[in-house]
Amino acid sequence: MSHSVPAANVPKGTVTAVEQYAVGNNGEYFAVGRKCRHLRADLAGGSIDPEGCLVCPWHGAKYDVNTGHMVGGPQGIFAKIPGLGAAFMALTRVLPLKRGTIEKRGTSLYID
Ligand code: FES
Numbered sequence: 001m002s003h004s005v006p007a008a009n010v011p012k013g014t015v016t017a018v019e020q021y022a023v024g025n026n027g028e029y030f031a032v033g034r035k036c037r038h039l040r041a042d043l044a045g046g047s048i049d050p051e052g053c054l055v056c057p058w059h060g061a062k063y064d065v066n067t068g069h070m071v072g073g074p075q076g077i078f079a080k081i082p083g084l085g086a087a088f089m090a091l092t093r094v095l096p097l098k099r100g101t102i103e104k105r106g107t108s109l110y111i112d
Contacts, residue, residue, distance in 0.1 A: 004108045015054065017044035021100050021111055026052035030065040031100030031111045037061070037092050038074045061088065068096025 003019045007029075010016055015024035021031040022044040032054065034043050041058035049055050053062040053071060062072030070092040073085015100111045 002110050002112045004110045007104055007107055007109050010109065013048050015044055015046050015048065017042070018111055020098075022046065022054065023100075023102065023109065023111060024048055024054060024065065026054075026065065029102045029104065029109055030054075031102045032063065032065055032068055033098035037070060037095065037097070038078070038088050043097075061085075063092070063097060065099075068099050069093055 005018045005023060010023055010025045010029065012025045012027060015022050017034065020034060022034045023031045026048045036043055036056045036058065038056065038059060038061050041056050043054060043056060045057040047055045049062065054065050055062050059078050060075035061070050064071045070089045073079065073089055078084055103110045
């Protein structure tokens with residue numbers, strides 16, 4: 001089933017929730033699953049870093065939105081546990097974030 005959102009709701013550098021997807025704009029529109037692979041924070045509340053990665057709002061895990069892979073592990077207290085970030089990064093190579101297809105038609109974005 002397809003969902004839509006006005007493109008104006010997703011200006012560059014922002015992320016928003018559209019049903020089960022975190023929809024963002026890092027110069028290009030993207031749609032990925034909302035649940036962080038670490039402790040399931042809602043990635044729709046995340047941010048976009050200068051490299052265009054999606055950053056988890058809880059512990060700062062970074063995701064490549066094209067592949068769904070974690071490219072930076074959880075930060076803060078979790079970064080002090082050796083191997084933990086690496087373990088989650090490895091997990092997302094096997095179980096990347098779900099990626100939706102996103103298409104701009106007129107002034108709306110359609111996500112499938
Ligand atoms: S829940 Fe996302 S980094 Fe911890």
